[in-house]
Amino acid sequence: MPADRTTQYPTALNEWVVIQVKISKVSILVLALSVSFFSAANAQDATDDVAELRQLVEELRHDYEARISELEGRLARTERMAQGARKDAGDAVALVEQATIDQSSGSSAANTFNPGIGAVLIGRYADVDRGWTDIPGFQPGGEIGTGDSGFSLGEAEINLKANVDNRYFGNLTFSISEEDGAAEVGLEEAWLQTTDLPMGLSVTGGRFFSAAGYLNGFHMHADDFVDRPLPYQAFFGGRYSVDGMQVRWVAPTSLLIEIGSEINWGGGFPASANAESSPGAWTLFSKIGGDMGDSHSWQAGLSHTSADAVNRSGTTNELFSGDSDLTVVDFVWKWSPQGNSNERSLKLQGEFFRRSEDGFFEGIPYNGDQNGWYLQSVLQFARLWRVGLRHDIVDANNGVLLAGTVIGDPGRQSYRDSLMLDWSPSEFSRLRLQYTNDNVLDVSDDQWYLQYIMSIGAHGGHQF
Amino acid sequence: MNRIISLALLLVVPHAANALNVFACEPEWGALVTELGPPDVELTVATTAFQDPHSLQAKPSLIAAVRSADLVVCSGADLEIGWLPLLLRRAGNRQIQVGAPGHFLAAEYVRRLEVPKVIDRSQGDVHPQGNPHIHLHPRNISRVADALTERLIEIDPDNTALYRTRLDDFQRRWNQAAEEWEERVLALNGLRFASHHRSFSYLADWLRLDIVATLESKPGIPPSGAQLATLLEQLTPDPPVGVIRTPYENEKPSRWLSGRLDIPEIMLPFTVGGRDDVIDLFTLYDVTLHMLEQRAP
Numbered sequence: 001m002p003a004d005r006t007t008q009y010p011t012a013l014n015e016w017v018v019i020q021v022k023i024s025k026v027s028i029l030v031l032a033l034s035v036s037f038f039s040a041a042n043a044q045d046a047t048d049d050v051a052e053l054r055q056l057v058e059e060l061r062h063d064y065e066a067r068i069s070e071l072e073g074r075l076a077r078t079e080r081m082a083q084g085a086r087k088d089a090g091d092a093v094a095l096v097e098q099a100t101i102d103q104s105s106g107s108s109a110a111n112t113f114n115p116g117i118g119a120v121l122i123g124r125y126a127d128v129d130r131g132w133t134d135i136p137g138f139q140p141g142g143e144i145g146t147g148d149s150g151f152s153l154g155e156a157e158i159n160l161k162a163n164v165d166n167r168y169f170g171n172l173t174f175s176i177s178e179e180d181g182a183a184e185v186g187l188e189e190a191w192l193q194t195t196d197l198p199m200g201l202s203v204t205g206g207r208f209f210s211a212a213g214y215l216n217g218f219h220m221h222a223d224d225f226v227d228r229p230l231p232y233q234a235f236f237g238g239r240y241s242v243d244g245m246q247v248r249w250v251a252p253t254s255l256l257i258e259i260g261s262e263i264n265w266g267g268g269f270p271a272s273a274n275a276e277s278s279p280g281a282w283t284l285f286s287k288i289g290g291d292m293g294d295s296h297s298w299q300a301g302l303s304h305t306s307a308d309a310v311n312r313s314g315t316t317n318e319l320f321s322g323d324s325d326l327t328v329v330d331f332v333w334k335w336s337p338q339g340n341s342n343e344r345s346l347k348l349q350g351e352f353f354r355r356s357e358d359g360f361f362e363g364i365p366y367n368g369d370q371n372g373w374y375l376q377s378v379l380q381f382a383r384l385w386r387v388g389l390r391h392d393i394v395d396a397n398n399g400v401l402l403a404g405t406v407i408g409d410p411g412r413q414s415y416r417d418s419l420m421l422d423w424s425p426s427e428f429s430r431l432r433l434q435y436t437n438d439n440v441l442d443v444s445d446d447q448w449y450l451q452y453i454m455s456i457g458a459h460g461g462h463q464f
Numbered sequence: 465m466n467r468i469i470s471l472a473l474l475l476v477v478p479h480a481a482n483a484l485n486v487f488a489c490e491p492e493w494g495a496l497v498t499e500l501g502p503p504d505v506e507l508t509v510a511t512t513a514f515q516d517p518h519s520l521q522a523k524p525s526l527i528a529a530v531r532s533a534d535l536v537v538c539s540g541a542d543l544e545i546g547w548l549p550l551l552l553r554r555a556g557n558r559q560i561q562v563g564a565p566g567h568f569l570a571a572e573y574v575r576r577l578e579v580p581k582v583i584d585r586s587q588g589d590v591h592p593q594g595n596p597h598i599h600l601h602p603r604n605i606s607r608v609a610d611a612l613t614e615r616l617i618e619i620d621p622d623n624t625a626l627y628r629t630r631l632d633d634f635q636r637r638w639n640q641a642a643e644e645w646e647e648r649v650l651a652l653n654g655l656r657f658a659s660h661h662r663s664f665s666y667l668a669d670w671l672r673l674d675i676v677a678t679l680e681s682k683p684g685i686p687p688s689g690a691q692l693a694t695l696l697e698q699l700t701p702d703p704p705v706g707v708i709r710t711p712y713e714n715e716k717p718s719r720w721l722s723g724r725l726d727i728p729e730i731m732l733p734f735t736v737g738g739r740d741d742v743i744d745l746f747t748l749y750d751v752t753l754h755m756l757e758q759r760a761p
Binding site: 076080084091095163166169193195196197198199200201202248249250251252253254255256257258287288289290291294297298299334338339340341342343383384425426427428456459460461462463464 | 511512514515516519520521522523524525527528529531532542545546547549550552553554555556557558561562563575585588589603646647649650684685686712713714
């Protein structure tokens with residue numbers, strides 16, 4: 001605000017005085033003039049006086065107008081300032097009010113420190129003629145298969161997360177499902193992560209999703225298809241969960257370079273629960289990623305998981321003991337116009353798996369190689385609509401000795417082609433229709449799925 | 465081969481160790497850091513004016529940028545809730561975690577508008593702490609500038625004198641510009657607009673614009689055809705003077721409505737870089753006012 005505001009009114013007053021003085025001058029002149037007329041002075045004098053009078057009046061009018069318009073301008077400015085000042089005063093009051101509210105809301109209610117709580121509700125209707133629970137040539141583990149026809153509730157997932165203190169972040173996810181009429185609670189994740197280590201390091205401990213592969217780091221409700229790709233089902237039992245510890249390091253570079261390692265003491269497939277004191281599996285992983293311009297982002301990963309299985313039973317009762325070495329190469333590329341994914345976006349992702357297992361299966365010497373890959377693309381073609389296409393395939397080469405067991409050579413590949421369409425009216429709800437042409441068994445099967453995914457509570461993360 | 469190696473080196477080149485490294489979530493805060501930070505500041509801005517800060521993903525490039533940041537400057541008030549927490553967890557950088565001096569949220573330093581009384585997702589993607597698009601009110605910029613300078617000094621006390629000088633210089637120029645803008649505010653007083661999202665609430669508060677309708681019936685929920693038709697019916701008797709939106713919001717609903725009402729559809733720059741002539745905070749305000757003045761009687 002200008003400092004001279006307070007002096008404006010006196011200045012204006014002075015100017016009024018000047019004008020008044022001029023007006024008085026004119027009056028005197030007019031008086032003098034009339035006197036001179038009455039005294040019958042000579043004409044020349046009168047003409048001169050009239051001219052002078054005119055000039056004076058003209059000057060006066062000019063002065064007047066200029067000053068009035070200036071005063072009007074000042075008045076308008078003053079009004080604006082007054083308005084601004086009123087507004088500022090109003091804002092100041094509001095600010096004080098808010099400060100008061102902020103202070104008073106700092107009550108000691110027991111729920112003040114509640115963690116972020118989110119729940120996901122999933123359910124689906126399936127039309128499957130020839131379902132399967134294991135893939136020919138692969139020892140099944142985890143939760144895999146097509147599921148049954150009809151309506152089924154998926155897992156209701158509940159997640160709690162918050163900073164523990166200034167050193168740790170904690171995350172707990174449990175799932176509730178129903179198996180044969182009895183409710184079953186599963187512990188999906190229960191991990192702590194450091195937040196205060198230097199030099200780009202972080203350590204995670206507890207039960208967590210392994211960083212092997214790309215899709216493994218996601219919750220299943222974030223998937224683009226109703227079910228996980230075949231290699232995930234074959235090699236990870238749907239998902240590779242680690243009970244142990246992970247160390248990650250992010251390089252101080254403009255390109256994302258991340259490397260890390262995990263030790264798994266738990267029994268999450270493809271490891272086994274019988275490992276006792278020695279770790280069941282370890283993983284080395286690395287990820288790189290970056291942008292190309294505003295519109296393109298990408299990430300590529302490489303991981304190797306080595307499991308030392310002791311009487312790994314999977315979901316059948318046949319046992320494997322030996323080494324299992326799995327290498328995964330993954331990539332994902334995303335595009336959206338100018339990097340704005342609100343209306344249009346395209347995602348292309350693929351992962352390639354190669355596993356060697358060496359040991360004994362049901363006591364029979366076994367040295368097998370298995371491969372698998374999938375490639376999928378999802379196009380968001382309108383704000384709420386996405387369409388996706390996926391091809392997934394696995395292939396086992398286990399040798400002739402194992403004929404008759406669950407991993408007996410099928411002599412052919414298992415593959416599927418899926419097409420999905422989903423509609424998300426908000427960030428928190430999604431309905432999906434999926435068609436799959438399933439060739440996992442030796443007869444082709446047409447399968448239809450209708451799925452809903454609803455998130456309530458804490459806002460989920462937009463994981464890349 | 466040599467070229468490939470040098471290209472690879474360029475891609476992975478480590479950040480300079482000495483320069484202050486700042487990660488800004490939105491272009492307006494990037495611009496403010498350019499005004500207040502040291503001249504050799506190494507700045508990464510996570511979004512452009514054409515990207516919706518609500519819906520960004522925790523991209524690899526951003527993880528890498530946060531990893532090396534000494535300071536993160538964001539809007540806060542849950543605007544970046546979908547991606548900033550993930551970046552903080554993935555980056556392994558203790559300097560910029562919540563509560564650390566390197567974690568700066570601008571919305572904490574201003575009075576927030578539209579703090580909802582009912583916090584329920586049936587109301588759309590509501591922000592419990594109020595509207596986070598705080599940067600289109602000159603007083604907010606001024607307050608955030610003060611707070612940001614205090615933070616810069618806390619992180620980098622060796623350059624205290626520099627930061628104080630930069631702040632004084634900025635505030636002087638900003639106040640001067642703000643006084644000029646105040647002269648122009650009166651002509652815009654009471655102008656009626658429709659807006660796509662509640663992106664311009666602070667601008668409307670400052671200019672005393674009358675936002676008669678938002679095209680989104682609930683924040684973050686795109687308008688349906690039926691909703692737009694209802695809106696058209698409501699607005700037809702007394703149409704606003706224009707439909708305003710940000711560069712990242714879908715132009716179709718605005719175009720449809722403005723076409724039917726025979727009023728212009730106006731893409732305001734919204735933030736730095738939203739138009740070619742908007743190169744800093746000063747031009748952001750100048751251009752925005754200029755565009756609105758075109759609609760004044």
